[in-house]
Amino acid sequence: MSLMLGTVFFALIQISIDNGYKGGLLIALGVITSDAIMITLTIFGTRLFPPIDHFEMYASVVGGLLLLTLGLTSIFRKAPRLVYPKSRLGNFVYFFSKGFLLNGLNPANFFIWVAITTNIHANLQYTHTQTSLYFLGCLLAIFLTEAAIAVFAYRLKQYFTPRLLSYVNKVAGSAFVVFGLRLLWTAMKGG
Secondary structure, eight states: OSSSSSSHHHHHHHHHHHOOHHHHHHHHHHHHHHHHHHHHHHHHTTTSSSOOOEEEEEEEHHHHHHHHHHHHHHOOOOOOOOOOOOOHHHHHHHHOOOOOOOOTHHHHHHHHHHHHHHIIIIOOOOHHHHHHHHHHHHHHHHHHHHHHHHHHHGGGGGOOOHHHHHHHHHHHHHHHOOOOOHHHHHHTTTO
């Protein structure tokens, strides 16, 4: 899942180039936290929560608007500076929440985890321990893959010029806009 060319992938590369691999690791931590919550919800079910009419549509609209905002900001941002910012609590919250929201507001992620959980229980008949170990392995694999992407993007940073970074921002921003429009289109079609 972490190698899919979605919004998290582009955000991970963009943040790692612009702000260092630690920013990318914080995005990965936000993604993993979001995935852990989704996995927990799928394992224990959503029967504790009241049903929300048109939840997928609302999630698609919110996610689409978020992606459009992030995309347009990246596209129209001035050329980035080639400096590594000092780590602050504000950076932690910003990067962590960006990863958490990009992953969590994409309804497709939740439905992927639901499909995996259903397959594990219905077809493979995993025990509770096997299910827990499987999902811990999934989370670890996703985090390690995203951490490798962040470090790799950061190490290539020395080859990037402000002009190339501006181009990367525009490409990443365009991808966010496309994914945002796709989510909005899905919401308008009714799911």
